[in-house]
Amino acid sequence: MNQPVSYKRHRFPPQIIAHAVWLYFRFPVSLRLVEEMLLERGVLVSYETVRQWALKFGPDYARRLRRKNPSRHDVWHLDEVVVTIPGQKHWLWRAVDQDGYVLDEIVQTRRNTRAAKRLLRRLLKKQGVAPKRIITDKLPSYGAARRQVMPRVEHGSHKGLNNRAENSHVPLRKREQVMQGFRSSGGLPRFVCVFSAVRNLFVPPRSRRSALALHLHRLTAMVEWKSAVNLTA
Template identity: 45%
Template sequence: MTPEPATFPGYRFPASIISYAVWLYHVFGLSLREVELLLAERGIVVTHESMWQWCRKFGAGFVRKLRRRRPKSGDTWHLGEVFLKIGGELHYLWRAVDQHGVVLDILVQGRRNATAAKRFFKRLLVGLKYRPRRLVTDGPHSYGVAHREVMPEVKHWTSRYLNNCAENSHRPTRRRERKMQRFKSPAQAQRFLSSHAMIYGHFRPRRHLMTAGEYRHARAQAFQLWREETRVQAAA
């Protein structure tokens, strides 16, 4: 007997379809209307408004589950920030990645000063519950102030040339920003980018450092973990 598909309470579509739509939206840089079209081709009629609700409600939950399952991050943290134009005002996206390019966390703030840097450092420590061996940042003095007050025992290197990991990790954000025609509010940017950074990165191992066999194995593991956390355990 074929088992009934797993569902989320209160939703008429199976959990597999909801998780598939969220996966498409975050991994491939598609708009919600484009995801709607792809699903329609498969005979699944659902509006882009419904998918927006799915991504908003389930995206953060999926990310929390993936975070719990991922291995401990590296001991070198690369920190950087990039500006975002939101509602005609300048904001900054603070991002931390480890030496392997894995995104540790992001935070959207309205300032680029020492107070903002300290807030981001404290957020990282609370979320990861351990301290790195080394911090790598670029030029702003705000990083030095935050380092001395929050993590003085950690080695701090300042170099624009050693921080390519952080700089490169901003590229998917820029592509999505253009696709979405800018973010509508700081809260919306924070909510979306927190989910996007984790889900996108989960399916993007550093392929250029792997053999073909290693990459296929990593990809299979990523899919298995995604299925477990979004379609079976999450819906049980």
């Protein structure tokens, strides 16, 4: 069981710290915009302080957010996207389920079978159960990795089938643009770990797209968020 988040020795109250971190990871805004948004509410804090809060509390918050229960009926959509940091190509490998829920992400310098195997093994360890089917693009590495790691799992590879995973890159691309790129290979996985956990909580599954269902989902998500960040109100 995770211990409650501690805000000891911080001058600002927990409500402000948690709100600043939520703004930064939930919306496509820069640190300076978060600083301005807090100023509008009468809170004078520098963007560098917001950065330190995000680094310190973001991973803590993400660990406390409830993960979706895995199922043998899940369909995993796998895809990889190139991220340049700085001047060197890295590949962000991502897996989402049939609802677009991010299951796992891993940053690697290779786009080959070894890298695909590492993603599949991490997924199996984290999920604890193999899926009904995996969907990928036409990259041969996925097929080779699947045959070695989960040979009994059905595999579909077609560009049009993999929209779930491809669409999951869009929010990160928007953040990358706002942040003017990622500064280090270590900073990218730290950021996406929190970014995806917050997004998983607040973005409703595809089955809850009506106005009422969306409203209820967001209210529930906010209650869970306040519990995770140790706010009672």
